[in-house]
Amino acid sequence: MYISNNQYQKNTNISSVFESVWRSKNISRIAISKKLDLYRSTITNIISSLIEKGLVKEGTSGNSTSRGGRKPIFLSINKDFACVIGIELQYEKYSVVVLSIDGSILYKTSADTPAIEQPQTSPEKNFIYAMDSIIESLIEPVEKLNIPVIGLCVSIPGIVDVDRGIIKSSEVFGLHDFNFSEAFYDRYGIPCIPENDARCLSWKQFANNEKEDFICVLTKNMEGKKAFLNENQKGIGVGISIAIKGNIIHGSNFSAGEYISTSWKGQSSVQTGLPDSVIDSLLKDDEAYSLWIADLFKTLTVFIPLLGPSKILFYGQEDSKKDFILATIADKVPQFNKALEKFNVTLDICKNNEYEIAEGAAFKYLQRMFVVMETDNQSWIKCFDWDAAFELQEKGLKHLQLHKANY
Numbered sequence: 001m002y003i004s005n006n007q008y009q010k011n012t013n014i015s016s017v018f019e020s021v022w023r024s025k026n027i028s029r030i031a032i033s034k035k036l037d038l039y040r041s042t043i044t045n046i047i048s049s050l051i052e053k054g055l056v057k058e059g060t061s062g063n064s065t066s067r068g069g070r071k072p073i074f075l076s077i078n079k080d081f082a083c084v085i086g087i088e089l090q091y092e093k094y095s096v097v098v099l100s101i102d103g104s105i106l107y108k109t110s111a112d113t114p115a116i117e118q119p120q121t122s123p124e125k126n127f128i129y130a131m132d133s134i135i136e137s138l139i140e141p142v143e144k145l146n147i148p149v150i151g152l153c154v155s156i157p158g159i160v161d162v163d164r165g166i167i168k169s170s171e172v173f174g175l176h177d178f179n180f181s182e183a184f185y186d187r188y189g190i191p192c193i194p195e196n197d198a199r200c201l202s203w204k205q206f207a208n209n210e211k212e213d214f215i216c217v218l219t220k221n222m223e224g225k226k227a228f229l230n231e232n233q234k235g236i237g238v239g240i241s242i243a244i245k246g247n248i249i250h251g252s253n254f255s256a257g258e259y260i261s262t263s264w265k266g267q268s269s270v271q272t273g274l275p276d277s278v279i280d281s282l283l284k285d286d287e288a289y290s291l292w293i294a295d296l297f298k299t300l301t302v303f304i305p306l307l308g309p310s311k312i313l314f315y316g317q318e319d320s321k322k323d324f325i326l327a328t329i330a331d332k333v334p335q336f337n338k339a340l341e342k343f344n345v346t347l348d349i350c351k352n353n354e355y356e357i358a359e360g361a362a363f364k365y366l367q368r369m370f371v372v373m374e375t376d377n378q379s380w381i382k383c384f385d386w387d388a389a390f391e392l393q394e395k396g397l398k399h400l401q402l403h404k405a406n407y
Contacts (some may be wrong), residue, residue, distance in 0.1 A: 006164050011027050011384065012045060013038070013042070013046055014386045015386070016036050016046045017043065017046050017047065017050070017168070018050070018055070018056075018077075019369075019370040020032045020036065020324065021056055021075050021076065021077055022102065022103070023193070025076055026074040026076055026392065027074065027075055028045055028058075028072035028074055028075065029043050029044055029072070029073070030072055031072070031297045032047075032075075035082050035300060039069075043326050047075065047289075049167060051079075052174060053390055053393075054393070055077065055081050056077060056078060056079060056148050057078045058073050058074070058075060059073070059075065060074055060307040061117065063085055064281065070281045073311070074134075075359060076102070076209030078101075078149055079100040079101065079102040079104060080100070081101050081147075081148075081393060082100075082101045082147060082148045082149070082150040082389070082392075083098050083099060083100050083101060083106055083145060083147045083148070083149055083150070084099050084101065084149070084150060084151045084152070084153070084233070084361060084362050084365045084366055085097075085098050085099075085138070085140075085142070085151070085365075086098075086099065086152075086200075086358045086359055086360065086362025086363070086364070087150060087152070087153070087154045087156055087358055087361060088196075088197065088355075089111060089131075089134075090113065090156075090157065090220075091111065091128065091172050091259025092113055093108065094111065094112075094130075094393050095109070095110040095354055095355050095401070096108060096109050096110070097201045097355050097358040097361075097362050098142065098145065098357040098362070098387070099359070099362040099363070099366065100137075101150075103207060103366060105359070106145055107141055108355050110359070111138075111357070113130055114130045114133035114134065115129075115130065119259060120275060123173060123175055124175065124183075127173050127175075127178070128183065128187075131154070131184065132187070135187075135188055148392060148393045148395070148396050149190055150190060150191070150389050150392045150393060151192075151193070151194070151365045151368075151389075152179070152190055152192045152365070153192075153200075153368075154192070154194050154195070154359040154361060155194075155195050155197045155200040155357050155358065155360065155361040156172070156173065156194060156195075156196070157168050157170060157171075157172050157196070157197050157237070158171065158173070158175065158196065159196070159197055159253075159255050159258065160194050160196045160199075160254060161353055162193070162250065163180070164179075165179065165182070165192075165193050165194060166178065166181070166194075167179060167180050168186055168253075168254060175310065180222055181193055181194070190392065191388070193364075193365065193368070195361055196225045196257070197239060198216055198217075198218040198239035198241040198257055199241040199257070199360075199364075200358075200361045200363075200364055201216040201313065201356065201357060202214070202216050202241040202243045202248050202360070203248075203360045203361070203363045203364040204356065204359055204360035204363050205243065205313065206243070206246065206363070206365065206367060207366070211245055211246045211298060212243065212246075212310060212311075213245065213309045213310050214243050214245070214309045214310060214311045214389070215240060215242055215243070215300075215303060215309045216240065216241040216315065217237070217238065217240055217296075217300065217311070217312060217313065217314045217315065218239045218241070218316050218329025219236050219237065219239070219296075219315065219316035220236065220237040220238075220239075220316055220318075221283060221315055222236060222237050223234055223262075223275065227337075233274075233320055234270070234272075234279055234280060235279040235280075235282055235292075236292060237259070238259040238271055239257060240257040240259050241257050241258060242257060242307060243309075258270070259271050259299075261274075261295050261296060262295075262299045262302070263295050263298075263299075269274075270288055272292070273295075274292060274295055278291050284380055286324070289321075289324075289326045290324075290332065293324075293328040293332070293333075294329075295335050296332040297328075297329050298333075298336070300312065300336065301333065301335050301336045301339050304339040304340065304343050306338065308343065309395060310345065311345060311347070312345060312346070312347050312348070313350055314347065314350060315350050315352075315356070317349070317352075318352065319351055319352055322349045325349060368384050369389075370384075371384055
């Protein structure tokens with residue numbers, strides 16, 4: 001993909017201005033100019049263009065300075081400009097959140113993950129069938145919103161190359177090196193990007209605080225559930241997302257955050273070295289569950305001095321388990337609490353919210369609109385093409401298209 005200097009500068013400026021208005025809710029042209037260290041005339045021209053496009057709107061006026069002069073006019077994002085869709089896709093269930101471009105929730109739903117009556121031998125075909133069925137179910141409710149759709153982000157468990165939009169590996173869905181962005185762009189008529197499920201929690205956190213350092217720990221009860229290929233799952237799955245100074249750490253092969261405990265010996269298909277008898281009874285026996293908690297938090301203790309987060313956010317376990325988890329840590333892993341205290345880190349055991357990851361996926365897409373375009377012409381999927389977004393919006397794509405294939 002060739003990137004001209006003009007295209008680079010235009011996308012850079014629009015992304016930076018859009019983020020300033022999006023995060024501040026009400027901000028003036030002068031304040032944006034100071035924040036971005038750009039000439040007022042440059043900001044005035046950009047804002048005028050964005051108002052004309054319908055992305056930004058003017059609101060109330062502020063107070064004049066002590067020297068007099070014009071009152072500043074506050075700016076905000078026009079929530080009716082466009083919307084984005086976030087989907088959390090798991091083996092048994094999926095959740096959908098549609099966000100207005102200003103970040104407010106317009107629609108949400110959840111249901112069982114669609115499956116072909118006679119599953120194909122190709123995992124890709126099974127996956128595409130599930131995606132098509134979900135999109136088909138969204139056509140009517142999205143059309144009723146009467147707001148153009150400009151993008152879609154899908155959260156899945158697995159290793160995701162976010163630069164190129166490729167699912168490198170997802171054992172749950174049996175996918176390997178699956179070009180998600182390429183497969184679905186033509187099918188749905190909008191940009192489609194994948195993201196790892198644990199990282200989607202970080203994107204939601206970023207929406208509230210752009211520069212915080214934290215670790216998100218996502219746990220999923222797997223026992224009694226089946227993967228897409230009808231293979232039985234067991235135990236509790238763990239995924240981790242690491243955020244440093246407003247950036248998610250992916251690693252050179254995008255596997256940063258893939259979890260194994262310090263007890264893992266390399267001989268087990270699960271992420272821990274605990275005996276099978278413990279893994280098989282995690283959700284039925286308190287003692288087995290406490291052993292798993294202790295094993296997990298012994299491993300997380302190492303992360304505290306190594307990464308220096310301000311907080312650890314723990315997701316996925318039943319709300320009723322919170323006191324048990326804290327008591328187990330205090331009894332079996334006192335070093336974890338001592339490390340929290342020594343390095344001034346907090347542990348937040350977050351309440352269950354079935355839409356949290358889907359919302360994070362939608363926020364991932366929105367915050368992609370903040371990203372300054374890369375100049376190396378390699379990481380093109382990371383940048384946001386504002387010309388393409390304006391074109392989609394102007395077409396008024398208020399319903400999703402769907403080009404089905406034979407499965």
